[in-house]
Amino acid sequence: MILRPIHYEQDFKQEVSDVLSYMYYPSYSLERMIKNRVYGFRGQIKPLEEGKIMPYMLCEYSHAMGNSLGNFQEYWDVFEKYPNAIGGFIWDFIDQGLRKTTEDGKEFWAYGGDFGDVPNDKNFCINGIVMPDRTPNPALYEVKKVYQNIKVIPVDLIRGKIKVLNKYNFRSTNFINLKWELTANGIKIQEGTIDKLNINPNDAKDVVISFRSHEIRSNTEYHLKIKFLLDEDTLWAKKGYILAWDQFKIPYDIHIKPEIEINKLEKIDIEESDDNLLIIGEYFKVILNKKTGVITSYSFNNKDLISKALVPNFWRALTDNDFRQIRYLGKADQSIKKRWRDANKTRKVIKIEFEKIKPQLIKIYVESTLLNSEKPLIITYCIYGNGDIIIKNEFTPKVNMFRFGMQTSIPKEFNKITWYGRGPHETMFDRKTGAAVGIYSRFIEDFIHPYVTPQENANRTDVQWVSLTNKEGNGLLISDIGGTKLNISAWPYTMEDLESSKHNHLLPRREFIAFNIDYKQQGVGDTFSPLNRKYNLDGNKEYIYVFLLRGITNDMGDINTTAQKKPTIS
Numbered sequence: 001m002i003l004r005p006i007h008y009e010q011d012f013k014q015e016v017s018d019v020l021s022y023m024y025y026p027s028y029s030l031e032r033m034i035k036n037r038v039y040g041f042r043g044q045i046k047p048l049e050e051g052k053i054m055p056y057m058l059c060e061y062s063h064a065m066g067n068s069l070g071n072f073q074e075y076w077d078v079f080e081k082y083p084n085a086i087g088g089f090i091w092d093f094i095d096q097g098l099r100k101t102t103e104d105g106k107e108f109w110a111y112g113g114d115f116g117d118v119p120n121d122k123n124f125c126i127n128g129i130v131m132p133d134r135t136p137n138p139a140l141y142e143v144k145k146v147y148q149n150i151k152v153i154p155v156d157l158i159r160g161k162i163k164v165l166n167k168y169n170f171r172s173t174n175f176i177n178l179k180w181e182l183t184a185n186g187i188k189i190q191e192g193t194i195d196k197l198n199i200n201p202n203d204a205k206d207v208v209i210s211f212r213s214h215e216i217r218s219n220t221e222y223h224l225k226i227k228f229l230l231d232e233d234t235l236w237a238k239k240g241y242i243l244a245w246d247q248f249k250i251p252y253d254i255h256i257k258p259e260i261e262i263n264k265l266e267k268i269d270i271e272e273s274d275d276n277l278l279i280i281g282e283y284f285k286v287i288l289n290k291k292t293g294v295i296t297s298y299s300f301n302n303k304d305l306i307s308k309a310l311v312p313n314f315w316r317a318l319t320d321n322d323f324r325q326i327r328y329l330g331k332a333d334q335s336i337k338k339r340w341r342d343a344n345k346t347r348k349v350i351k352i353e354f355e356k357i358k359p360q361l362i363k364i365y366v367e368s369t370l371l372n373s374e375k376p377l378i379i380t381y382c383i384y385g386n387g388d389i390i391i392k393n394e395f396t397p398k399v400n401m402f403r404f405g406m407q408t409s410i411p412k413e414f415n416k417i418t419w420y421g422r423g424p425h426e427t428m429f430d431r432k433t434g435a436a437v438g439i440y441s442r443f444i445e446d447f448i449h450p451y452v453t454p455q456e457n458a459n460r461t462d463v464q465w466v467s468l469t470n471k472e473g474n475g476l477l478i479s480d481i482g483g484t485k486l487n488i489s490a491w492p493y494t495m496e497d498l499e500s501s502k503h504n505h506l507l508p509r510r511e512f513i514a515f516n517i518d519y520k521q522q523g524v525g526d527t528f529s530p531l532n533r534k535y536n537l538d539g540n541k542e543y544i545y546v547f548l549l550r551g552i553t554n555d556m557g558d559i560n561t562t563a564q565k566k567p568t569i570s
Contacts, residue, residue, distance in 0.1 A: 007019050009021040012039070014039060020057065023061070024063065026526075026527070027077070027078050028074075031082075033045075034056055034078070039054065054084065055086045056086065059088070059089055060088070061091070062075065062090045064127050064128055065124075066126070066319050066321070067320070067449075068319065068320060068321050068524050069090075069129065069139035069524070070430030070525045071523065072142050072143065073142075073146050074532065076147075094129075094130050094131075094132065094134070095109065095125075095131050095137070096128070096132065097131075098132070099132070102505065106505040107505070108505040109126075109503070109504075111124075111126055111453075112124065123320070123453045126452045131452065132452070136425075137449070137451070138431070142431050142432075143434075145245075148245075149166070149167040149168045149243075150173065150176070151165040152164055152226045152246035152248075153204075155206065159208075160210060160224075161206065163207070164204060164205050165204045166199040166203055167202070168201050168202075169201055171201055172199060173199045174196055174197075174198045176230060176231060177196070177228070178193065178226060179191070179192070179227045180192055180194075180209050180224065181227075182222065182224055182225075183225070183438070184222055185564065186438050186439035186560065187439070189214065192209070192211070194207065195231070216252050216253075218255040218257050219255075219256055219259070219564045222249070223249050224247070224248050225245065225246070228244040229243065258566055259564065260388075260565055260567040260568075262361055262567055263358070263360065265567075266385040267385060268281040268360060268384075269281075270354060276289055276296075277354060282385075283300060283387050284300045284551060285297070285298075286298050288364060289309070291349060292309065292347075293349040293366035293368055294309045294312075295381070305414075305476045307408075307511075308512070310408040311344050311407055311408070312343070312379070313406055313518075314397075314401050314405075315340045315341045315403060316456040317454070317455050317456040318455060318499070325531070339372060340372065343370055346370075347368045347377065349368050350369055351366070351367035352365070352366050353365045360385035361382060362382075362383045364380070366378070372539075373395065373396060373398055375395070375396045377393070377394070378392075380392040386550075386567075388548055389548065390481055390546060391546065391549065392482070392544070393546075395542070396540070396542045396543070397537075397541075400536050400539050401522070402521060403537070404519045404520060404537055405518025405519055405520075406517050406518070407515070407517075408514075408517075409515060410468055410476060411511075412511055414475045415445075415470070416442075417442055417466065417467070418469070419439070419441075420439050420560065421464060422463075423436075424442065426449050428523060429461065429521065429523040429524075431524060432461045432462070439560060444491070444513055445492065448490075448492070452503075454501045454504055458489040459489045460487065461520075463485060463488050464480050464485060465477060465559075465563035466488045468513070468515065469552070473553070475552055476550070476551060477548075477550040477559065478548065478549055480547055482544065482547070484519060486518065492509050492510060494510065519543055521537070522535060522536055523536070
């Protein structure tokens with residue numbers, strides 16, 4: 001006789017169910033229950049009987065609606081740490097939209113209310129890791145990476161020593177090959193292959209990656225990436241398909257030094273009027289508005305590189321999870337959250353000073369009052385003779401922020417985006433395990449992600465530099481200076497367009513590209529539960545980030561090399 005285990009999520013008294021089942025419990029709450037050997041729901045928590053072992057399961061978790069599935073790696077850290085944590089079920093697999101065509105022939109994915117159906121649940125059927133046509137949502141890459149059954153554990157990366165763990169329960173690794181690559185600032189410098197590791201199920205093997213000794217250059221980081229590839233065709237994938245991968249930064253002692261000597265740069269001048277500060281160099285011109293304290297114009301080599309002012313930004317186009325969180329907050333908290341939307345509009349400059357530090361360097365200091373803070377927002381601009389602008393933002397909010405960054409727009413001709421950071425797909429503060437560090441390039445239309453319900457999208461994390469260039473290779477370069485790394489995103493529409501459009505075919509295409517240069521934005525979350533605190537931008541904490549703006553031309557050479565050349569921060 002075959003006995004099947006019984007699952008009943010509402011059996012909080014453990015009268016019939018064979019598993020301890022929960023829905024949308026945060027990973028830290030699940031771990032606490034397992035460690036304390038308790039079960040039940042909120043006010044009904046009870047200790048397990050002495051000696052009794054029960055499996056814990058999340059019958060629903062990681063609600064994958066829109067830009068979500070944050071904190072996924074943390075769940076699997078718990079599942080793999082405790083033998084009686086047996087996993088969970090993502091809600092759910094596919095966005096359940098239906099193809100519909102407008103009167104003028106535009107196709108879109110329809111959901112509740114698009115058929116004259118009343119009442120309806122709006123887009124609550126749109127909650128998958130793939131779109132209705134099975135196109136991956138960015139969350140799918142996170143799921144694949146976290147679920148992979150082969151794991152690399154670093155032992156001594158400088159000497160190439162790793163441990164490879166086979167997490168398969170019944171299969172050895174004799175059907176895969178190991179391929180490795182060593183990169184310097186994202187450029188591959190060495191590679192190799194190891195055939196047939198043949199590690200038994202639930203076993204591990206020490207492996208040495210035999211990369212050759214090489215020069216350790218200044219201003220350079222090195223990564224070792226290990227990939228596991230199918231060694232022959234299967235019914236579900238071709239030979240060479242990447243089944244699993246891991247990547248590690250090699251902990252070399254790297255010397256960081258500026259590569260631009262300020263005294264050798266061209267001299268610059270500053271002119272003050274009632275409204276503006278005008279900074280003029282041989283190849284560039286910058287206008288900073290004295291009333292707002294922000295750059296309103298930046299031209300390099302007689303080319304305008306920004307279309308709108310570069311302003312502080314604390315808001316994002318709300319995700320599906322954001323809407324639910326705000327809905328469940330009290331009215332007071334809701335009001336504070338929403339006030340971040342207009343923070344820049346109500347900002348008031350209270351102090352602006354400028355000084356010519358050297359003939360080749362002008363420093364401008366701006367203080368502004370800002371809601372949700374008792375301390376001023378401080379923006380410092382250092383403008384150099386070659387047209388470089390280093391911008392430092394400092395701020396201490398009283399309450400949590402959605403985002404801390406700056407936003408501008410650039411002419412739409414600069415529609416090729418190249419970056420050194422995680423990619424190639426969209427990543428978020430709490431959803432980036434599934435993206436490797438590298439150099440990637442996309443046109444803006446391929447850089448965005450068309451969530452069925454428009455919302456915040458296209459973010460990339462851990463970015464060291466990013467360029468936006470036109471077909472001639474001229475444009476704008478932004479690079480991290482302060483060591484925090486950046487988050488960047490760009491759209492062919494505005495944040496307001498994202499917030500007001502219910503479907504992608506309603507999103508316009510503007511004559512400019514909206515561009516976000518952020519310290520970070522808060523995580524996207526994984527459930528109906530509060531956001532995991534480590535992915536908040538907490539109040540009562542000082543935030544500082546620094547980045548460089550640089551006009552570039554196609555005769556400057558390789559962008560990666562150009563990005564490493566930075567002046568001294570003053």
